[in-house]
Amino acid sequence: MKNFSRLCALAVGAFTIIGATAQSLPLPDNQAPNRLLLDVDGVVCSYCSYGIKKKLSKLAFIDKSQYNDGIYVDIDQQQVLVAIQPGQVADVEAAFKAVRDGGYDPLRACVTDNAGELECVDASAES
Numbered sequence: 001m002k003n004f005s006r007l008c009a010l011a012v013g014a015f016t017i018i019g020a021t022a023q024s025l026p027l028p029d030n031q032a033p034n035r036l037l038l039d040v041d042g043v044v045c046s047y048c049s050y051g052i053k054k055k056l057s058k059l060a061f062i063d064k065s066q067y068n069d070g071i072y073v074d075i076d077q078q079q080v081l082v083a084i085q086p087g088q089v090a091d092v093e094a095a096f097k098a099v100r101d102g103g104y105d106p107l108r109a110c111v112t113d114n115a116g117e118l119e120c121v122d123a124s125a126e127s
Contacts, residue, residue, distance in 0.1 A: 033116050034063065036082040036090040039107040040099055043080070048104070049073035052080055055102040059095065061088040086114070096123050 043049060053071045056062065059082075062070035066083035073080050080099075084090050092109045099106040106123040113119070 033112055033114050034084040034086060034088075035112045036084055036092070036095060037110045037112075038080040038082065038095060038099060039109075040078055040080055041105040041107055043073060043075055043078045043104060045075060049075055049080075051102045052099060052104060055098040056080065056082060056095065059091065059098060061085055061090055063088075084111075092121055 040052065043052060052073060053069070056071055057064070057069055061084050063083040063085040064070040067081070070083045071080060072082075082090070082095065090109075090111050092111065095109060096106045108120055108122050110118055110120040
């Protein structure tokens with residue numbers, strides 16, 4: 001029982017640190033060019049955001065020089081903002097698959113291209 005209590009204390013401490021890191025990031029401009037904004041059902045905690053970041057970070061079009069390795073998760077809005085490398089095109093279908101592989105349901109994706117034009121796609125239309 002003593003070991004279980006220590007394990008729980010460590011887990012709470014780790015989640016507190018992860019949560020503090022996620023909340024300390026500045027709010028990015030989701031209207032800026034080269035952005036992919038994903039509405040994701042179920043992203044309600046910092047642990048959820050870690051799982052989604054891990055899956056999305058494998059996509060080739062992400063600009064890892066921005067945000068936290070190219071991905072910003074807003075758990076209050078249940079949205080994920082992904083920076084797209086200049087000259088690259090976001091693969092929305094691959095992003096939806098990465099979110100699903102992470103155990104969550106993508107609802108919609110909106111992409112802002114180099115010219116600032118916005119295009120949105122429902123995840124149900126891509127399935």
